[in-house]
Amino acid sequence: MTGSITTNQHREMSSRMMTLILLVLLVFLPRCFYTIELPVEPPPTGKLEIRTWAYQLQDADPAAIAQAGFDLVVMDYARDGSEATRYPASQFNTFGVQEQFPSPTSALEKQRITGSTGMTAGSIIHQCGWDVKIRNGKGITLFVSGTPNGKTSCMPISIKLCSRVLLASIWTAWTWSNTGRILIMVKIRFFQKPTQLAE
């Protein structure tokens, strides 16, 4: 009987073949109907390689800054802190910067501040606020408002934590480096020692 297949063997082979086909279908069919979302890689942070830096928030002269030779210069986004005197993209382009970004705070403002008590999105670009939590689970409410005098873009904030009020200031500043990037500096200045945050 060598080389011949009995009816039972034929049925057994057909059954195994059907099982195999079903397994293949079970594995691959769902992929026809579902897309698998891969984790999104976080944007690169970039390695900051500088040897010198400078800091000029007021009365900055873009041409002078460009010629000075510092690797990185922290400067305000506007000549006097007001939206009206914001440095135009063309001036940043003289630094070799490829593009200018909108104020990150103004975008966050739209996402988060709408309806917050006492805060109105409007004339001051840096007006914004966030609700944040710290590790111990106690909420810190952070309110930020712009300075109307326009001297700098400094934004006083108060952080209320368990009836303790810490005063701090924060500002963002456009900065530029001779590697051709615009930088943002978030400045946090605590007027009380921030170790009190942990109390």
Place this chain on the structure above:
Amino acid sequence: MITLILDLAHYARSKTQQPFYIIPQNGEQILAFDNGELLNAISGWAAEDLFYDATHRWSSEDSAWIAEHRFPPLDRVLDHQKPILSVDYVDDGSGYTGANRQRIDDYRKRAQYREYIPYVARSDRELDELNIIPGVQP
């Protein structure tokens, strides 16, 4: 505050394919609350008044507080290969000579010893000019 900074970083970096640097300044003690996200997100840290209170050295008590509370978190940033930008307001504007020169040199020496990048700023704290000191900073 960590969430705030992470939000800023995420928003800005989502707008460009180029590196976008985030450099918080002061308040480095916040790193005590960080699970590593902030340290990963930042590009460096800036710090004022680490060595001098304007044109005066900090008192021994203040220096001890800074050594205990400010240097360790800043050194953590440095350990992650991210620069520390130090600014002290030590230049009284009298020129790079005499006591002013000694103070400027002393500040820079102390900052560089810790591998921080110093910037000598004017003691009026106005930050309304580029403080160029020939032979010292561009």
